[in-house]
Amino acid sequence: MTNPNLTTGSIWRLLHNDQEMARLTVTGTDMPWIHAEVETVSGFDEFRPLFCEQERALAEEDWERADACYTHIRSALTMRFADGGPVAEFMLHIHDDGTAAWRWHDEPFDVVSP
Template sequence: MTNPNLATGSIWRLHHNDQEIALLTVTGTDMPWTHAEVDALSGFDEFRPLFREQQRGLGEEDWERADACYTHIRSALTMTFPDGGPVAEFMLHIHDDGTAAWRWHDEPFDVVSP
């Protein structure tokens, strides 16, 4: 059975506090990644530089910088499934070309303390 959240055309939503700042319309999957077109809404531009910095870190294999961006993104933003339910955990990349890719899980990842 196919997951309806991953159907082409389904819309995931990105939020900052209680404000919806982007719509992510699914264009396909390459498990574990989901791919989408991004419709940036009011409030998204505040985070655009953070996503660019994350992409630079990944491109330069600067994992510390990429991880710092991921931590900032996850502390500031939430995501909801097309049915409106909260996504417990996600790793989101938004590209300058208006596309996105993310991995998600319906339970928070375990954090291992040193």
């Protein structure tokens, strides 16, 4: 059975403090990645530099900086499935070209303390 949240055209939402920041319209999947077109709304510009920094860190293979960006994104933003339910865990990349790619999990990742 096909997951309706992964259907082309389904819309996931990115939020900050329950305020919608962006709509992610699914264009396809390459599991475990989901790809989408991004429509940003008021408030997203506050986070745009963070996504740009994440993209630069990944391109430069600076994994520590990329991890710091991921942590900042996850602490500030939440996602909602197309059906409206909360996404427990996600790794999101929003690109300068107006596209996005992300992975998700239906349960929070366990954090291992040193």
